[in-house]
Amino acid sequence: MNTAMNVEIRRISLVTGASRGIGAETARLLAADGDHVIVNYREKRKRAQDLVHLITRSGGAATAMGADVSDENAVERSMGEVDERL
Numbered sequence: 001m002n003t004a005m006n007v008e009i010r011r012i013s014l015v016t017g018a019s020r021g022i023g024a025e026t027a028r029l030l031a032a033d034g035d036h037v038i039v040n041y042r043e044k045r046k047r048a049q050d051l052v053h054l055i056t057r058s059g060g061a062a063t064a065m066g067a068d069v070s071d072e073n074a075v076e077r078s079m080g081e082v083d084e085r086l
Contacts, residue, residue, distance in 0.1 A: 010061070012086055014038040016069050019047035027051060031060030036086060039064045040078075 013030045017023035018039040027037045028051075037055060039062055041048035048064040055062040063085070067078040
């Protein structure tokens with residue numbers, strides 16, 4: 001018996017520096033292509049959240065996540081959070 005499962009696999013993309021400029025545009029393009037985008041920020045939480053709202057209002061999927069990518073422990077915590085939430 002052949003049972004096929006329809007499983008939708010969505011790529012998760014982490015974009016550092018995504019709260020503005022090239023990073024924000026990259027996040028928008030990835031989301032428009034179907035990725036769930038992690039909008040990384042270090043200090044600009046409001047900007048990151050605004051971008052998440054823009055993406056989700058456009059039908060995309062995104063999550064804001066604060067982490068200093070120069071801090072190895074912060075990166076490990078963030079990746080653990082991604083594993084748990086997504």
